[in-house]
Amino acid sequence: QYTPEYTPQGKEPPKGPPQPFPYALSSTYLTYLARTEVEIHKEMVKYAQALHERLGMIHAYLQDYEESSIKGTSHMPEDADPWQRATQIAAHPITAYRMVRRFATEFDHLGSHVSQQLERQLEERINKLSGVFPWPSEKDLGDAMDAILRVHYVYNLNLEEFARGNIMGIKTDVGFTPSQSFKIAEYAAKNEYYSLALDWLRVTESRIKEENDTISVSGFSLANTYKRNIEKHDRDFDRNKHNSHLYMFTERLSENPNAPTLRSVNYEKLKGVAKEDHPEAGHYNFLALCNGENFQRPRYQATLKCWYDKRHPYFYLYPLKAELLNHEPLLIQFHDIIGDAWTRDMKKAAMPTLQRAPQNVPGATPRTAVYAWLEDEHIPNAPIGRRIELITGLHVRGMNASEALQIASYAYGGHVSTHFDSLGGNPDKDPILKLKGDRVTTFLVYLNEVQKGGLTAFPVLGTHVQPVKGSAVLWYTALKNGQIDMRMLHGACPIVLGHKWIATKWTHLNKNFLTRPCDLNPDI
Numbered sequence: 001q002y003t004p005e006y007t008p009q010g011k012e013p014p015k016g017p018p019q020p021f022p023y024a025l026s027s028t029y030l031t032y033l034a035r036t037e038v039e040i041h042k043e044m045v046k047y048a049q050a051l052h053e054r055l056g057m058i059h060a061y062l063q064d065y066e067e068s069s070i071k072g073t074s075h076m077p078e079d080a081d082p083w084q085r086a087t088q089i090a091a092h093p094i095t096a097y098r099m100v101r102r103f104a105t106e107f108d109h110l111g112s113h114v115s116q117q118l119e120r121q122l123e124e125r126i127n128k129l130s131g132v133f134p135w136p137s138e139k140d141l142g143d144a145m146d147a148i149l150r151v152h153y154v155y156n157l158n159l160e161e162f163a164r165g166n167i168m169g170i171k172t173d174v175g176f177t178p179s180q181s182f183k184i185a186e187y188a189a190k191n192e193y194y195s196l197a198l199d200w201l202r203v204t205e206s207r208i209k210e211e212n213d214t215i216s217v218s219g220f221s222l223a224n225t226y227k228r229n230i231e232k233h234d235r236d237f238d239r240n241k242h243n244s245h246l247y248m249f250t251e252r253l254s255e256n257p258n259a260p261t262l263r264s265v266n267y268e269k270l271k272g273v274a275k276e277d278h279p280e281a282g283h284y285n286f287l288a289l290c291n292g293e294n295f296q297r298p299r300y301q302a303t304l305k306c307w308y309d310k311r312h313p314y315f316y317l318y319p320l321k322a323e324l325l326n327h328e329p330l331l332i333q334f335h336d337i338i339g340d341a342w343t344r345d346m347k348k349a350a351m352p353t354l355q356r357a358p359q360n361v362p363g364a365t366p367r368t369a370v371y372a373w374l375e376d377e378h379i380p381n382a383p384i385g386r387r388i389e390l391i392t393g394l395h396v397r398g399m400n401a402s403e404a405l406q407i408a409s410y411a412y413g414g415h416v417s418t419h420f421d422s423l424g425g426n427p428d429k430d431p432i433l434k435l436k437g438d439r440v441t442t443f444l445v446y447l448n449e450v451q452k453g454g455l456t457a458f459p460v461l462g463t464h465v466q467p468v469k470g471s472a473v474l475w476y477t478a479l480k481n482g483q484i485d486m487r488m489l490h491g492a493c494p495i496v497l498g499h500k501w502i503a504t505k506w507t508h509l510n511k512n513f514l515t516r517p518c519d520l521n522p523d524i
């Protein structure tokens, strides 16, 4: 009996009405689905095999009947009386014998009971699994397509390559079929991702041609979607929407089908430009940083350094590897600060309460991830608070000094739009803010290596952080006067290939206004 071992919610089925799981947003849920499908596939193979055998038996039966009873009476007229025909069959020793044999052995063994039994088994298994965890829905499929389209847009994918399984230079064997890429094209067109839709339509078309496949997508629906996408684009273009719309072209498509996309033109024009100089520069800087660019001046970069930090005696035994990514405001990455055992403990402790991060909530940053909050007692063997205190000199563990540890997990396409970690609320209206003060530092630990994508990008600083397993990045989210430091704008670039897990600890101002160290930089 299959009992899922690796379930998003631990071993217990959820109590109360099943909540929809954000399957496409979380590597945990996706992994669970993948694990479940291993079992379903096994049952399907058994069932298909049984059906195949059954079909073979049915064919053998038909052949026997046709070769004996039909052949033996083929000299009789088409409209002969069936009784006369039956008499003829019964009179011939071989046709009669073959008939008796069929009745005696075949009808009971046409295999129906085997395949029927397997069909019941399969149905039971699927019902059982979908009873424990709700099945992915249309909404999840939408999330899954959004994730693909986000990766497509941010990394300006060469879709011909991607759809064949070449994931930004990493060759895999799995691509999309023409009907699958067409489905994404239709979804993109419907959601006004005009430039993306056109790419998917072109890929669909070239695949159809290449494979000479005239069945899976009809020429009519392909042409129709093309036409509608162009018409709708041009209508919006005429309404001057190209001033705000990210997915448009620089010209009307009906006049120039090869017009460049706004993304590609603006990307070249605006990357590296300061926000003060162009209102849209921030967006294109973020894209460029996600694509691995860096806009710190070479002279400035030359002043950045790595060193072994031994301020605390603890670090004589385990020297702390520090890497300065920006002087002022400070951005610093510490390497090898936690090992696999702690990482495992954190993921495991977070698993039972992972939930979808709020999306489309006014005031909240759009993010596609799942997360959970861990108190120290949830991870007694991974005392991260003390380690952060040793590394940073901040108050982390005391009352109101920090928040619980946030564990977040992203799946492919998962991202966080640019934001500030300080919340900037009004302490007179918010008792918790009054008690703790606003967030003052972010200490973000990367719990695994991401194969492609998933950088943390800082568009104002013009730099990005590579998610290196076991490393952590530290910055001040607020100025010394407690106000949000606008230079610390940052976001998480979409994951392209792999998983991304992070653990974040935010310290708060009231317990930390005396701890603000100026000695993290080795020069001071």
Ligand SMILES: O=C(O)CCC(=O)C(=O)O
Binding pocket: 408, 416, 421, 454, 455, 456, 490, 491, 492, 493, 502, 504
């Ligand atoms: O995942 C990342 O790299 C950044 C996440 C982040 O900025 C946040 O959770 O506030």
Ligand SMILES: [Fe+2]
Binding pocket: 419, 420, 421, 490
């Ligand atoms: Fe953040």
